[in-house]
Amino acid sequence: MTIENGYVIVTDSTADLTQTIVQDLGILVLPMEYILDGTVCHYAPTDDESDITAFYQALKGGKMAQTSQVSPMTYYAYFRPILERGQDILYIAFSSGLSATYETACQVIAELQKEFPQRRILAVDSLCASAGEGLLVYAAAQKQKQGLDMETLYQWLLQNRLHLCHWFTVDDLAFLKRGGRISASTAMVGDILQIKPVMHVDDAGHLVPVSKAHGRKKSLHALAQAMQKSCIPAENEVIFIGHGNSVEDATLLKKLIATSFPQFFVQIVPIGPIIGAHAGPGVIALFFFGSPR
Numbered sequence: 001m002t003i004e005n006g007y008v009i010v011t012d013s014t015a016d017l018t019q020t021i022v023q024d025l026g027i028l029v030l031p032m033e034y035i036l037d038g039t040v041c042h043y044a045p046t047d048d049e050s051d052i053t054a055f056y057q058a059l060k061g062g063k064m065a066q067t068s069q070v071s072p073m074t075y076y077a078y079f080r081p082i083l084e085r086g087q088d089i090l091y092i093a094f095s096s097g098l099s100a101t102y103e104t105a106c107q108v109i110a111e112l113q114k115e116f117p118q119r120r121i122l123a124v125d126s127l128c129a130s131a132g133e134g135l136l137v138y139a140a141a142q143k144q145k146q147g148l149d150m151e152t153l154y155q156w157l158l159q160n161r162l163h164l165c166h167w168f169t170v171d172d173l174a175f176l177k178r179g180g181r182i183s184a185s186t187a188m189v190g191d192i193l194q195i196k197p198v199m200h201v202d203d204a205g206h207l208v209p210v211s212k213a214h215g216r217k218k219s220l221h222a223l224a225q226a227m228q229k230s231c232i233p234a235e236n237e238v239i240f241i242g243h244g245n246s247v248e249d250a251t252l253l254k255k256l257i258a259t260s261f262p263q264f265f266v267q268i269v270p271i272g273p274i275i276g277a278h279a280g281p282g283v284i285a286l287f288f289f290g291s292p293r
Contacts, residue, residue: 008087
């Protein structure tokens with residue numbers, strides 16, 4: 001972690017950033033917990049995908065995973081040392097539409113502000129998830145390096161978070177059924193007919209279905225087509241693709257995007273256990289700046 005302009009950018013491990021990216025950006029990422037088949041596990045940025053691969057293999061084998069939000073004690077443990085060093089904090093949080101993490105953070109921040117009245121802590125509800133949250137953090141860190149002060153960057157995040165487009169498709173409908181996003185009958189029929197839902201994150205930060213595609217390849221084409229319709233080229237230097245132990249399909253999507261947007265750098269990242277527990281093995285997600293969501 002490095003410190004630029006007197007403040008530190010902090011985010012959650014739900015941003016699905018690799019350790020290399022985190023180090024390059026000079027940010028701090030809060031670890032999160034999940035429970036896999038009764039065992040408590042910790043998820044933090046890594047360049048070793050073996051644990052993530054094993055996680056998805058466990059899900060395919062029938063094991064159950066549950067997730068939890070960042071605990072208040074984690075916020076205290078990571079925020080207090082920064083404030084004690086005399087630095088300020090810009091926290092970019094996981095979508096409030098998917099978790100109570102942001103609400104918990106605001107409660108902790110209110111207490112820390114009493115303890116450190118001379119310091120500033122600004123929290124942004126990203127309304128983003130997975131590497132969409134990661135791409136928003138990536139863009140913010142680049143602007144910090146360009147010299148933006150914390151207040152200006154905070155306002156930029158509020159103005160641009162809803163331009164961060166998230167498009168998802170999943171390979172196994174059982175996980176959406178388990179999370180209550182589709183009915184058991186819809187999941188059964190969808191699996192029989194090889195129907196793959198195409199979803200996005202809406203302005204409230206919720207994951208919602210948009211359309212259906214017949215077959216895996218058509219669902220990947222649907223993601224690329226969504227980007228063609230709403231991408232803002234001037235705002236995109238880097239595009240993120242996330243995958244749930246499905247790097248071949250992620251690579252195919254990258255090739256589809258390159259035909260229309262050859263000038264962009266496309267970063268493929270693994271989707272970690274916190275998001276993967278709800279989306280399941282084979283999830284593919286595309287993230288870019290566009291208008292509108």
